[in-house]
């Protein structure tokens with residue numbers, strides 16, 4: 001029977017259905033039902049309250065350093081980059097003391113903007129590998145011993161276990177593990193990226209894939225390598241002390257030159273290899289300030305996985321109107337999303353004033369709008385190409401889709417140069433620190449010459 005007050009054509013909400021009942025196959029296959037943190041705004045604000053940008057600037061590269069662990073909340077829009085930045089600035093005596101933290105947040109903004117521009121292109125090699133090896137040298141099969149943590153190297157196996165059990169890895173560990181997978185095991189980077197997306201509570205194609213491409217050298221001038229000295233420096237001997245390979249057979253116990261010689265056949269692209277990204281493709285990406293729509297009487301709200309917060313702008317604009325969240329069965333299956341990540345999303349959704357449905361998102365949102373006699377679907381923007389398709393399909397069904405933007409993290413006076421983070425940062429830095437956007441600082445002749453010689457995306461200065 002339809003619950004009282006519900007339009008007769010609408011199935012009852014799944015909001016209070018335990019998530020394990022919604023996805024029994026995933027929960028049966030995956031023994032880890034909870035990740036390292038709870039979903040939801042209350043948990044996010046508690047984590048934000050622990051933010052220490054000063055300590056972060058000192059020791060973030062160390063495994064025991066003061067990293068914020070806010071990424072799952074940023075990924076799912078439980079917190080926005082702008083509000084986390086504002087909080088970081090509130091916690092320091094002068095903005096420059098939060099420089100490192102705000103700069104790290106800017107990587108998230110940068111990669112998300114690149115994703116909004118190239119969409120599914122993040123799954124292609126943006127450039128060829130600079131390892132002297134062709135793309136075909138990298139195995140399409142993801143090794144079971146890495147997945148199960150049985151390689152015999154204690155560091156690798158611990159990281160595999162941490163990923164599967166908690167859904168979180170420190171940035172340095174992500175770099176080390178990705179480098180091992182791609183360069184030591186010669187595994188195709190999208191295989192590793194998919195494994196991460198399955199398990200990470202913060203997994204998203206923008207920040208995940210573009211970092212994988214950086215490690216692989218398909219969006220960087222050279223591959224990322226590490227060695228045992230680097231591991232000892234940032235992790236101590238917690239792994240090596242227990243590792244049977246520590247005295248002989250450690251694949252990381254070598255100089256960078258020796259590793260490079262062992263793993264690569266050269267330092268440039270193999271002959272004939274090309275990348276997907278045209279060199280100028282990201283040179284001048286139009287900057288658009290947010291346009292806030294007018295509210296109308298006959299709207300419903302569609303909340304999606306990129307803005308799972310009670311502060312969602314569309315929810316705020318239409319506090320009195322019905323709202324829906326749809327579990328996208330197709331996407332969950334395509335990304336083989338783990339049980340712990342589904343639990344995290346479920347916990348976020350539980351706090352929202354939404355009717356919960358599942359299945360094909362376009363069909364469910366359209367049915368929800370029709371059931372409430374609405375001609376307008378109000379939602380928040382997303383960089384995902386899947387989102388763009390759903391919006392198109394809703395409009396093809398005769399619905400108008402309104403996009404309610406979140407506060408911007410960083411504004412620009414001009415089109416953005418997204419080819420390298422340093423140029424993007426030069427353009428947006430002032431506004432990222434809460435000031436009016438400024439024209440980029442002119443480059444010195446020396447800097448210009450160096451850049452022309454090595455125009456390449458740089459990322460993460462954690463090594």
Ligand SMILES: Cc1cc2nc3c(=O)[nH]c(=O)nc-3n(C[C@H](O)[C@H](O)[C@H](O)COP(=O)(O)OP(=O)(O)OC[C@H]3O[C@@H](n4cnc5c(N)ncnc54)[C@H](O)[C@@H]3O)c2cc1C
Nearest residue numbers: 067068069070071104105107108171174203204207208211
């Ligand atoms: C191979 C690989 C895969 C990654 N996959 C993801 C992913 O799927 N989702 C994701 O959000 N991040 C990803 N990262 C980036 C980074 O590792 C995580 O954002 C960070 O470790 C999250 O932990 P934290 O919140 O404690 O980070 P903190 O060190 O406290 O940083 C604060 C915030 O800054 C942003 N940030 C920091 N480093 C990066 C970075 N390298 N790239 C982009 N944003 C950054 C994140 O939003 C992060 O929450 C990946 C990095 C690598 C090397």
